[in-house]
Amino acid sequence: MPQLGFGVFQVPDDETAAAVTAALEAGYRSIDTAAVYGNEAGVGRALAGAGLPREELFVTTKVWNADQGHDATLRAFDASLGRLGLDHVDLYLIHxxxxxxxxxxxxxxxxxxxxxxxxTRAVGVSNFQPAHLRRLIEDSGVVPAVNQVELHPGLQQRELRAVHAEYGIATEAWSPLAQGALLAEPALAAIARRHGRSPAQVVLRWHLQLGTVVIPKSVTPARIRENLDVFGFALDDAEMAAIAALDRGMRTGPDPDTFV
Structure with a gap:
């Protein structure tokens, strides 16, 4: 699974094919969607038109809450595959x-x-808290490959990441830039100036150095390319510590303990 992928949350289906096509042309090979996003068909159109070997692509989708349960999930998976135009996905998640x-x-x-x-080549979960993970693993004996959660400098999920490390679960961040809410932080701006980069690039670099898988979203080709251009510099220990100090338990999305 590539550590840096492309997400399509909140991208309308009629804009998704163009956005994913721009991402694939820029060099992304991992695409993250979900049934509830309503844009799996747009992702499928872009994949079909890209002409890339299937083995070069890593495609993730997710089962929605209304389709949970054994039989309903199997039906939902078939529907997702049909919309994507694929015979398998690389990662399937409980949303x-x-x-x-x-x-x-x-x-x-x-x-x-x-x-x-x-x-599917791998299975995992999304938005699972430590108690959910432990119950799932104790019941089944099978460890999720991935837990995709909200994670950014304002919500660093240290306890959850420790549980991931305990079980060998990969941490994947949705909303890795906090939907832009933190990009004006003085600490990020100062680090960005030192490296001649944007604050968004600094945050994505922070994720990579933590070992987090990230899936930033954009529909702007220039921003799509910029978000991928984060491998030519590194943050030092002081810069990583400055970003660590921004943690404030700030969620931009729902609370997994209560969201239905």
Whole structure:
């Protein structure tokens, strides 16, 4: 799985093909979507038109809360594959634990079936808290490959990342730039000036040096290219510490313990 991928959250379906095409032309090879985004078909159109070998692409999608449960998940997966125009995905995730529904154990059973059948190359979860992860693993004996969660300098998820390290789960960040909410921070601006980079590039570089998988989103070709251009510099220990000091438990999205 590439450490830097391209996300399409909140991109309308009729704009998705152009955005994904621009990303693939820039050099991205990992594309992250979800059934609830309503743009899997747009992703599929871009993939079909790119002419790239399937083995060079890493495609992730997710089962939505309303489709949780064993049989419903299998049906939802078939529908996602149809919209994507693929015969398999590389990673399939449970989008939210939705603990009030208490169906994620049955949903996970369906994902394990899809994995055994070769219809997905890996399975994981999204927005799972430590208690959700431990219950899932204790029940099934199968560790998710990935937990995709909100993670950025304002919400650094240290406890959750420690649980990931304990089990060998890859941490993937959605909203890695906090939807731009932190990019005017003086500490980020100062680091960006020192490196001749943008604050967004500094934050993405911070993620990479933490070992986080990131999937920034943009529909602007210049910004899509800029977000990929983060491998030609490195942050020193003092700069990493300055960014670590920005943690304030700031969520831009729902609370996984209560979201249904």
């Amino acid at each position: 939210w634990p939705a603990p009030a529904q208490d169906r994620y154990l049955d949903t996970w059973r369906a994902l394990r079936t899809l994995l055994a059948d070769g219809r």
